[in-house]
Amino acid sequence: MSKKDTKIVEAGRRKAWTLGSVNPPVFHTSTVIFDTVAEMTAAGRKSHEIMSYGRRGTPTSFALCDALTTLSGAAGTVLYPSGLAAITTAMLAFAKAGTKVFIADSVYEPTRYFADHVLAKFGVEVIYYDPLIGAGISEMLDDRVSVVALESPGSITMEIQDVPAIASAAHAVNATVILDNTWATPFYFDALAHGVDVSVQALTKYVVGHSDAMLGSATANARAIDTLRRQSGAIGQCAGPDDVYLGLRGLRTLPVRLTRHQESALTIAKWLQGQRRVAEVRHPALPGAPGHELWRRDFTGATGVFSFVLEEDNETAITAFVEGMRHFKLGFSWGGFESLVMFYRHLSRIRTAAPWTAGPVIRLQVGLEDADDLIADLADAFARYEAVIERN
């Protein structure tokens, strides 16, 4: 078996799809023309590897799906027009009226919004659990649970979950385990090997890697793939060919980019630990971070996103911190080549099972710039923050 770096270069490059070129062409198509009824029937039966209709896939999307499937040792992959569409469709595919869906308290906020405002509308009971609950979740689960949805590390607060323990408790009641694996990517966390049935990626982030496309994927094991494919198809999910191509292009260089994101983020996280206004650095690879031991046990690396907690919540000071930065740009999302900064002053609003009582949080996406330049940028930001605090 090849190593992941090799797989990521070679996977999905079937000649039937690439036509002999290194990369598959970008297929812009709706209708596919068949010479015979037999050919049409055969294509319809294998619509995830032979073109039958644009929405059902083209060699461009087959190549990306196959690459993601191979990388995860999975049974198949479905693509979506965004990461959010991937997570919501995966949850819809397995949730049923009259059942309960358990969701980690630190999930991506729009996932939470979907559960509260869409799933709930269809008679699904939505329950949030403490992301650090581990095997203890089994006490909360019963045979009315259809889905357990994890995200590890959690968004913003970065808790690493005990994925194998939670997955085995979920499987004991026949629930489907869905994990949002966007942070680690399949490169640093083997979701399916740790008990996950459906591993979701906002490909928009590190896989696309250049902040120029919206794209999502859900990669499933043999137990879940048929339902996932049928239900996603029923809803009409598909992704645009140019974005799919950018996803595949980004995937090829993912490991080298991640190595650099990882190295610089860790350097900066350690530097932040020495700053006097920082109450806590939440980077899964740092000892003491929530779930750090689980990260060491289960992950093979860390990417470029992490957070730190400030001692003092002062709106003017935080604004001064984030507004004047030269390299860290203020913006949503992450995973591109560029550094980003984001701040959260009202986290308690989106944490119910594990209430947030610490201070305001700054989240960084550490890009591919020189780490010393980024540290200098942060040092200046702390000076601006400090100046406001001292004035008060």
Ligand SMILES: *Cc1c(COP(=O)(O)O)cnc(C)c1O
């Ligand atoms: C950004 C993000 C998403 C959503 O992805 P989009 O492509 O922006 O819809 C989902 N999950 C996590 C963890 C994310 O960070």
